[in-house]
Amino acid sequence: MRGTPRARGRMVSRRNMLMVSGASALGLFAPSFRSAMAQGIGGAAGDDTAEFVAFSRFATGHDNLDPLVGRSLLAALRAQSTAFPDQLAALIKTVADSKPADVEALEESLRGNPLHDTLLQIIRGWYSGVIEDGTDAKVYAFENALMYQPARDVVVIPTYAHNGPNYWVAEPAPVAQMPQF
Amino acid sequence: MAQDTQTADVVIVGAGICGSMLAHKLARNGLSVLLLDAGPHRDRDQIVENWRNMPPNNKSLYDYATPYPSVPWAPHTNYFPDNGYLIVKGPDASAYRQGIIKGVGGTTWHWAASSWRYLPNDFRLKSTYGVGRDYAMSYDELEPYYYAAELEMGVKGPNGQEIIPSAPRKNPWPMDSMPYGPGDRLFTEIVKPLGYDNTPVPQARNSRPYDGRPQCCGNNNCMPICPIGAMYHGVYGAWKAERHGARIIANAVVYAIETDAKNNIVAMNYYDPDKGTHRVVARTFVIAANGIETPKLLLLAANDRNPNGIANSSDQVGRNMMDHPGIGMSFQAAEPVWAGGGSVQMSSITNFRDGAFRSERAAIQIGYNNTAQNSRAGMKALSLGLVGKKLDEEIRRRSAHGVDIYANHEILPNPENRLVLSKDHRDALGIPHPEVTYDVGDYVRKSAVLSRQHLMKIAQAMGGTEIEMTPYFTPNNHITGGAIMGHDPKDSVVDQWLRTHDHPNLFLATGATMAASGTVNSTLTMAALSLRAGDAILEDMKHG
């Protein structure tokens, strides 16, 4: 059952329900708002974001990254360190030049290099949704933070209902069966 | 002096679960009720948003306070980082870092809603086992009020299941338990051959639509906020009270109490956030400001006639501070457990709630914590510096295999475990912070040696790795004892109706009155005691 289109459909509708009863009416309009922004990002002003998101796809191993989150993360990383744009450019060049098979290979090749930290910082941003430690850290992504995706077929993302009441009587999927995200 | 005066039949200080349920009962019975709360109104949607916007590290460390911003005129505890509101001292200071929330609805906004009855022997610890103190009433006298509270809160429980020991019931729980998720199922199975009976926790959460609130859909976010209202909190009582005509004033910090020559309470005074003063007059007054703030207010409000504090001729106000000192353990189980299916606390081991051993050492409750492990799994895996597939696999593995268990201990009332007004820390209104000195005592320490063995045995049976156990005692927010009940006005603060011995028209509707901590979460007992006090108040009103 879990992960079938029907179950997924139920999940989405529950989530919408939650938004209506929950946070803000704006939540209802989120999808169209998002796609409009994504289109905007394709334009001139969004070139940097597009590049950052493209590199982030390689860095995270996941294609389905939200460009809006990408834009916020990029702005935040730049604001945090003036060196970031150069480091990002250097990382992009490293990938172009040495063509590592995947991020694991890139990570290994960068050990001992200051760019290693930059790489992990970008990955942590997408996974955790924050780029700083501490209680006041600004959150750029929550329900779409990547760290909530590997177990999302079985474990709820806090505050989001997973499915209808008593969904938890079903047997969970095997640990080895990684959901697509 | 006071700028304005408001009057009511009954003034209740504190719109938490105790004050609100009592306000509802009194208003429903035709009394005019004024409910004052130090903190603001709180909005569920905003709390959900606040939590979503909290850093994942806070989520992984179970920071439940940050979504409820503390206000300068009514600060409450927050340990992320420690805001210094509650000052704790003594050998077990860390075990008294309690969570409380100020605002209409009170601390149960972020509770787990585990709603147990105490056992008959918890009410007569001294007469049965020769230790601690007895309640000023028996279990049987409280039984009808337990049921009234369960009906009001909507408690689901293991109807039809025989659990030993259990509190005797005249009526079934209003709702049946919901089924376990994978974690509680596996835990129950694994501990059974070790001789532990893991049984459903009665919970104030809907296993079917109940009282206008929806059925629990298992989003496992009970602490810090149920996003859909399937879990009961004090605010529902406050709203019902309001619908029956009670008036609620938020941001009203009671700080002074006026008494007459007969030591009746004449009026109370409160500050608004700008320190403007207001006066409230009533026939009967109730303080329902929780186990920390009730004794604090009684001490703060000392006046010429009551120089050691209101209701404190016995010198027991602020003494006997209790909770359930806990030991926490976490590990990675050999098999996938998948914590997080259903609510955050579904089951617990109750074999050691009672027995002859209580003459020497504390009774305990052992439990499995069903809070989803994904926040913690994500942060841990990231801290290992993993990337790519390995990172995803590690997060999934930890989400599936992570286990948290705990053992909570009964504690004896000890007058030296004491809350006083801080001499050097004051809030924005100039009111001293509470300061608690805490030592769990040998009764707990003796039992804790065995608790650690129980936990280790369970971890081993689950093939645990990365086993970590807190070397210190943890707090459990079950704040009891600070205005203890008893028959003798010389050594207790309230009588069996929660009426203060010193002031005929002042009641304390709070866990502070509880004379023994028992082993289980104590709020249902607080609520039942408060409803029982309501009958005394209604009776008083009949006779003028």
Ligand SMILES: Cc1cc2nc3c(=O)[nH]c(=O)nc-3n(C[C@H](O)[C@H](O)[C@H](O)COP(=O)(O)OP(=O)(O)OC[C@H]3O[C@@H](n4cnc5c(N)ncnc54)[C@H](O)[C@@H]3O)c2cc1C
């Ligand atoms: C994280 C967490 C989980 C918990 N889980 C459980 C559980 O599963 N089961 C269980 O039984 N218990 C649980 N508890 C404990 C439970 O929340 C408390 O026992 C309960 O809230 C006490 O109710 P109360 O009405 O006495 O006090 P509160 O709910 O604290 O309400 C007291 C109110 O009084 C107000 N007040 C204080 N001082 C003043 C003043 N001077 N003037 C005016 N108003 C004032 C406060 O603003 C507050 O709103 C948990 C607690 C925490 C922190």
Ligand code: SF4
């Ligand atoms: S599991 Fe979810 S729906 Fe159920 S009580 Fe907890 S937060 Fe509410």
